[in-house]
Amino acid sequence: MDQSFLLMLSNLLHLHNHLDPTSSLLSDAHSPASTASAASPTSLLTSTSAAPLLFFTIASVLSYVASTRTATTNSSPSTPPATASASASASEFSVSAFRALSTERIWAMEAPLRDSQWRSSYGLSYPVFTTVVDKLKPYIAQSNLSLPSDYAVAMVLSRLTHGLSAQTLASRYSLEPYLISKITNMVTRLLATKLYPEFIKIPVSRRRLHETIQAFEELTSLPNMCGAIDGTHVRIRRLPNDLNNSSSYRCRHGYPSVLLQVVADHKKIFWDVCVKAPGGFDDVTHFRDSLLYNRLTSGDVVWDNVMNVRGHHVRPYIVGDWCYPLLSFLLTPFSWNATGTPAQNTFDAALMKGRKIAREPEPELWKEPEESGPSPRLLENEKSLYYFGENSRQTLADDLYQRLSSR
Known part of the structure; x- marks a missing residue:
């Protein structure tokens, strides 16, 4: 950021x-x-x-x-x-x-x-x-x-x-x-x-949702993408005396911080923000404690712009990196080191374009390390959402690879 x-x-x-x-x-x-x-x-x-x-x-x-x-x-x-x-x-x-x-x-x-x-x-x-x-x-x-x-x-x-x-x-x-x-x-x-x-509003109106989806598709060639989620650490100069020895605020970079989570559209405009966790927490814990997660998992937010892709119904979704769980409304890469099939690697590259909406490199001093390693553990209530997310991701990967190969 x-x-x-x-x-x-x-x-x-x-x-x-x-x-x-x-x-x-x-x-x-x-x-x-x-x-x-x-x-x-x-x-x-x-x-x-x-x-x-x-x-x-x-x-x-x-x-x-x-x-x-x-x-x-x-x-x-x-x-x-x-x-x-x-x-x-x-x-x-x-x-x-x-x-x-x-x-x-x-x-x-x-x-x-x-x-x-x-x-x-x-x-x-x-x-x-x-x-x-x-x-x-x-x-x-x-x-x-x-x-x-x-x-x-x-x-x-x-x-x-x-x-x-x-x-x-x-x-x-x-x-x-x-x-x-x-x-x-x-x-x-x-x-x-x-x-x-x-x-600061979730894009549920037909006009704004259509505009966001269309702009992301022009950027990534992926349909029905409506936002990109990411988190970062906000440094705290000095903790109160009663929290000086608390390890929960010390982030992986070695300084005390709080976590900031945002979802942005294609214009880099935030449509959701959450600041609820000390810097020692991980992104997925912060995400699951957010109001956005609760609203999306409960069905409180309804995106009715359903697309038919190769016989599958794909609803609007946001994209995140490897540290977020794969869910029906949140699609993540297949792998963090390009070890998937050609179609999966092509999808991962397109997804990352959606995450870097600024279209310009960050200074090395402020660039955060890429997430790697195993994906987050699924919760019991997420298993059905994971199943739909997995089907949507593979469908989108196959469709994108076929379209690009036929050009």
Whole structure:
């Protein structure tokens, strides 16, 4: 996943665990699953700290493009640091300075330069920023906040993008730290409760499902694919004292983390998110504890776009790597080292195209190792789902190989 995206998530966890007095990590990593949202962390985060995590999902939905942050300083060597900071607060971060930038200067810039500058400061392009503000403004207005809505949202986005402390923002914006925390909690909670349900949805509508399936088929030549699932570790800078010796948070890469699981469409837009497990857990355990798994295994989600492939009925499915179980709604590779038949290996190659929807290589530093080894152990309630998944996978493999061979 994108380096800046993971950095923002890590910064956010750090902020809310150690700077906001109203949120903290729970020590119980095995509490009952929540049914409120697919992204509601039940074993790791409190309800107040769940909201900021969902913000980054919304940012992805709104086509967030991370950019390298830059740091500049205009203070001279002879200027004392405190004086320089106070001067910066008065000139660069005041309401009047923000208003001059956003309403006067911004539209005089060329779009690429404008959006690059805005992403550098707030993590979003200017048009996306205004969309977020427009949707949140009515709710912020009800809070009787003494700051303009766009200014408050910009301040919170700046904090989330760069991992700034409440004290740092307080000095920049000439506000009290407690007010920074209050505004941060308010805006992130609004993002989670008002924007999240609007954008993070399983594609069940006929139009959206058809668009997603068609785009994946153009990419992979496989019919009825509607999403790609994957997980990654989000680093936690520091665990609370009572969890410092807990091995459940230490991931296989050697650092403390929590697991993030997402399902994305062909545009890299998330349509399901789950953050429920410490980093020491594996992906399949996290998946089986997710609301998405429960909804798909129970039949709560109905995809009626059934296709006839070589006499077999194939329903829409998502694709995952070797660490996920093969199920009727989740297809995985036949093998991780190309040891299958020609038809199976061809299918595996096509499936992996669907999983790498970014169409560009990841930096080696951030590339996670390919999953290998035996497939996950099936649960008793999964055996019938495995049977249908196995038939669908083999049918799709044979059909794809025949079509490609006849060209």
